[in-house]
Amino acid sequence: MAALDSVEKMMSDIQYPIKGSCQCGNIRYQLLAPPLKIMACHCKACQKLSTSAFSITALVKADSLVVQGELAQWERLAESGNKNYAKFCPYCGNRIYHFNPDQPETIKLKAASLDDTRILNPEAHIWVCQKQDWYQIPEGVPQFDKQP
């Protein structure tokens, strides 16, 4: 259990709030409390938005995120029919978070923009049906074909 102990110790070292910002610095924010869940999403939309093989999202309580700066918004519908609204920096285009206006109590923070990214260790991988073949999900981490 040494590995697990060291992960727990590392997590307990993390001090909140953690600051974050977009690439150009126009948007700054603070995450006041630990996320409820960290997920990796391998869907095509996340590949486009992250310019990578998957995006990492921290599900956080809406009241634990404090944002400074004017965000632009883009609205889309998820395959489930749920509204998925995207907030991003109007200057550099960096995606800051997604939210569903029908479920305003939680926010999907695009947490790669945090200054301290040690918390970005996904607890689950979703939309694995669109995953890049070369990427191996670490053993023991739950995975789902689509949105669980």
Ligand SMILES: [Zn+2]
């Ligand atoms: Zn920016």
Ligand SMILES: [Zn+2]
């Ligand atoms: Zn996705």
